[in-house]
Amino acid sequence: MAKKKTSKSKSETLDFSKYVRWFWIVFLGGILSVVLLFLFASWGFLGEMPDHTRLENPETNQATEIISSDGETLGKFYFNDNRTPIGYADLPQNIVDALIATEDIRYYKHSGIDGRGTLRAIYKLGKGGGASTVSQQLAKNLFTKQVSANIIERLSQKVREWVIAIRLERQYTKEEIIAMYFNIVDFNNNADGIRSAARIYFGKEPKNLDIKESAMIVGMLKNPSLYNPRPHKNPVGTRNRRNVVLAQMAKYDFISEALKDSLQKTDLDLNYSPESHREGIATYFREYLRGFMRDWANDENNRKPDGSKYDLYTDGLKIFTTIDSRMQKYAEDAIEQHMPRLQAEFDHQNTPERNKTAPFVGLTQSEVNTLMNNGMRRGERWRILKNQGKSDKEIIASFDVPTEMTVFKWIDGKASEVDTIMKPIDSMRYYKSFLRPGMMSMDPLTGHVKAWVGGMNYRHFQFDMVKQGKRQVGSTFKPFVYATAIDQLQFSPCDSFPRTPITIEANKFGNPEPWTTKNSDGNYSGKQTLKDALASSTNTITARLINEIGPQPVVEMAKKLGVEEEILPVPAIALGTADISVYEMVAAYSTFANKGVYNKPVMITRIEDKNGTMLYQFVPESKDVLSEEVAYVTVNLMEGVTQGGSGTRLRHNSSWLKSTPLYKEIMTGYPYELDNPIAGKTGTTQNQSDGWFMGMVPNLVTGVWVGAEDRAAHFKSIRYGQGASMALPIFGLFMKACYADETLEVSKGNFEKPANLSINVDCDSTGEGSTDSEGGSEGDIQIDF
Template identity: 85%
Template sequence: MAKKKTTKSKTEALDFSKYIRRFWILFASGIFAFVLLFLLASWGLLGEMPDHTRLENPETNLATEIISSDGETLGKFYFNDNRTPVGYEDLPKNLVDALIATEDIRFYEHSGIDGRGTLRAIFKLGRGGGASTISQQLAKQLFTDQVSKNSIERALQKVREWIIAIRLERQYTKEEIIAQYFNIYDFGNNGDGIRSASRIYFGKEPKDLDLKESAMLVGMFKNSSLYNPRRNPIGVKNRRNVVLAQMHKYEYITEEVKDSLQATELDLNYSPESHREGIATYFREYLRGFMKEWAEDENNRKPDGSKYDLYSDGLKVFTTIDSRMQQYAEDAIAQHMPRLQAEFDHQNTPDRNPTAPFLELDQAEINKLMKDGMRRGERWRILKNQGKSDKEIEASFHKPVEMTVFKWIDGKASEVDTVMKPIDSMRYYKSFLKPGMMSMDPITGHVKAWVGGMNYKHFQYDMVKQGKRQVGSTFKPFVYATAIDQLQVSPCDSFPRTPITIEANKFGNPESWTTKNSDGNYSGKQTLKDALASSTNTVTARLMNEIGPQPVVEMAKKLGVEQEILPVPAIALGTADISVYEMVAAYSTFANKGVYNKPVMVTRIEDKNGTVLYQVTPESKDVLSEEVAYVTVNLMEGVTQAGSGRRLRHKGFDKWNAMYKEIMTGYPYELTNPIAGKTGTTQNQSDGWFMGMVPNLVTGVWVGAEDRAAHFKTITYGQGASMALPIWGLYMKACYADETLDVSKDDFEKPSGLTINVDCSVHDEGDLGADSDTDDDVEVDVDFE
């Protein structure tokens, strides 16, 4: 009996040892399989794995950043990724704390994989929270597919993430991993990376984020599509509050702070970073062309010989634009243009003007103008590329469609959704007056402000450099400067106001030319200073008769005017079409003692590592003697002392500006410092100009409609002193109010040994008249007799 029991015990023992062996075989096999899985993954057999080089330089698209002269970001160039990386030192502590508390509380303790978190996730089947560390999430963002629906593929992907996370931990410090994670994440609404996100959602740099703003952005890591603050503010607020609760749980903040912040709203300051919005949009578009041309140059290549990509290589473009002055320029335009437009619309109602917004055109001429506009437009080009016939395309312009149009509402630029025929929208947009403005330091050539229009999204044609318009009397200083240079005339020399006829063929012109004064006054004499101040056409014509048009054309060319100018006597009154860009550069030569500086917009370009790829080489040349330049400036000072520019000195509403109360409210500039300038008004008041100078800043402003047939009926509002000068005055007043800027209030420096008399305080020849505030430059049409 005992023998049987012993045999049975031995048999049971053998059977139990069999299970133990199987267990260890299975366990060892599992360990082997697990190790083999990791080995296969690390060898890249389960999917591509990044090598050492890619780990060191992850492939992320970086936007090109446009930086102002005062260190602000004006905008970026990008296609899909609006990403500009920042370093860990630029991240506020509360932002990092929020991330650690919410995403990976043991981040500083593990080496890429959180063992405790992984086991918890396995045993609780994910119900207790995920196990992904920040390093794993970064690995997922950088090197693996974002989503895999297949469970097996997702498990293999998870293994790859683990391996990459461990490698990242070996390659980078903890701080570098945190910075990379913030930089790589897509926060939505073009908020690629923490810097773009903080600027877009809160209008500030990451280092300036407060606690609740940091909590909101960290909360978006869960799912930025779901937790989008513009589409789902309630959900985002709830998610932010979870982050705040986690920070309290791990003792980063007190309960009182948590409770007070959870009760607050998101307080977004949404500032979209798109190519058509933000500051300096017209300048940025000019810069895009500049950068493309630079990148095409074979001398500007990467070390491997390939071209730099403006949209993904993370270049930094350092510009001369001053963000403060740029903002003041845009503000001045935004303040003046809706008031001016309101008066223009008031004068162009169907009752007052049946051909509105056009004047002097009959219906046949209007139809031709509109038809030409159709063929030049984007709609025509798109439909033509689709194979539509001209008849089909033209018919489409007469079918109502849904559209969004620009409109001034309560003095602010707005958009209105409407249904309109494209042909009617064309006429609607042709009724708008548009501005162009550029400001430049004449001493360095640095362009400080560039405003090519009032709204880039709806008016994309740049009226600083692309647009060339008739300049009217702003051309006259070129005539005066040539006369001073050749004849040594003085601002105090007097000339008759009587009409003068320049005979046919004297300067190659086919017919004789007689000028008119718009006020009809031809009596007496005027000094040159008074004549320029009142823009007396007959006096300018007398100078032209003495020097001839060819020297004036040569002078304009030396001053930087690029447009071809026909050398005929009529150019004295400003018949030439010239851009604001050229006019500002030319006037800057007078302010810079006769030295022309080619405008500079870009000082240097760096790659993403800070290597300088381009450094500007200034271009300058002597054009005038210092004496001639100073005398010309002295002449133009008379415009703001006694001519059409003297309204810059006004302190309130007197008998002059009472007429303009509707558009001039709030415009007492009260500028007392020396200012040289010139107004300009062209035929039928189609173009209004003001060129204004102080010793270290020259600014030009143009205002007009797309088509010259759209204009004010009378000179009251249609002159440069009403259309353009107010923008200059508002801009300069804001610049002077900013104590961080160094805009001069000093006199223009008088050269030593001046031989030409500029003191006209004792003379009795002048006949300007104390109330002469209108331009006398509107007769720019050529009257051949």
């Protein structure tokens, strides 16, 4: 019996050892399979894997960033990826804490794969939460992208993510991985990466995000489309998801329970600031910059090391500009303050009862029809339909078909959009009824352009009235005549001339007919000093000057001052018949403020690639145009404009507005009461089609133009249609805001007088014939206030 038991025991032992052997075979085989699986994945057998170079420099499209002179981002150029990477140091600690608490609490303890989380996910079949670490999520976003629906492919993809995550952990520090992860995530609404998300959803840089803002952004990581905070998306769900993140932060002691409870009760408090090519700050300048960069990239001298072109939309360039974001904002604010008031008065004067051909003045219905037909053929709609093969008859008929559209409108003094149904032909007329501005401000000492506003709303008015638009300059051209006369004949501001009419006979200076000019106030008696004459814009005295020196030297002077347009050398140019851009006029006036030295306007100081390598640096372009003495005397003459001429309202309150129909609306924001030295000149063209004001202090020159698209759309009288009413208020509001911001250091001092000044400028102004008006061009009517 004992022997039998022993035999049986041995048999059982042999059977048990068999199981042990199989266990080790399976166990070791499993480990070998996992090892082989990882090896196959790393060798690329399960799909393409990034090599060392791609791990070192992951391929991500980066937006080109436009940076102001004071270090702010003005905007970006991009197609699909509005991404500007930042470093870990630029992240607030609270957003890192929120990420760790919500997505990967053992982040600092693993090397890319969280074993405990993976086993939990396998045991619960994924129902207890995912096992993806931050490193794995980064690997997926960088290299594997789309999640496959096929289970085999998904498992293969998961293994590849594990391998890449481990490689990333070896290649980068934990901090670098977190920064890369935040930079790669798409938060929707063109918010690619944490920097764009912070700016778009909260209007601030990432480092300034508070705890609840960071929690909202981290909450979006789960599903940026589902947990989107915009009102028409899912703000309630986003708020709930944010509160989950706050709860996780409290659970792991990143914040206290009391703080969590307090923050969970708050609203999202969005400051939604979309970043698109047609929205944001300095839109017209950015569009100019796009053209500049396109030409720069096409230049064969500006190539990548491999010989290919730089891509403005994907290569992550940094464009450093001269625009000051503060001045740019003040300029845009000044326009938004003044233009709706001016537009309200213009609309008041152009109701159908007051003007049957509104907004056009002085045209017959036949002339209006011709103007509108020409406008149709020049428009984008005509071009598009023509390219589609439509006949002229079909295109014209389409302009009478009511269409859904969104139009621009001033509402409560703010630029707004309204959805409506309108015939395209009616929308053309509607947009032609708007007065439009153009404004540029520049440092005359350096040529740096500080503010550039080509219109009041780029989405609806895309033609840039700073550089593209060229309009008659009216009396703002007169300082060129005076400067030429002073340069050639050494005239003094104290020299007097008769106001009597003067006729320049036919054939003199190539003029085919006799030319006689008028004074806007109808006063031709007595004499005036040159200073008083420029202040009151006396036409007859300007005509006498050009009769003395001839128009050709004046044209040459304008060319030296940077005017690019062809100017006919005829006497009428003395009153501003030439079409010139705001850009050219500001550069020209800056020469006077810069002691006779012309600086070509500078908009870009340098361009860098995404690694900070310098690709372009501007070279100043300067030239001597006038002597310091002539420049100073010309400036001294223009100071008279703001001391006793059409620019005087910059000095005092706006009592003249009390008689206007819309006094209460227009008075808001006035007076300016600027008491420092300012040189300037107003300008008004024939029929009040264009209003100008050029203003200067020693370190800032600003030009403003206001008018409609078509010259036939204008104020009926000069009361509102002159430059002092249309353009000067924008300058006044802008300068008032600049002076309120002491960090800008805009000069309040005197223009520097040359040490060897030989021309007398200290003359007592008699004020004879001086009025708060301007002469403009031929035929200007008298100002009645």
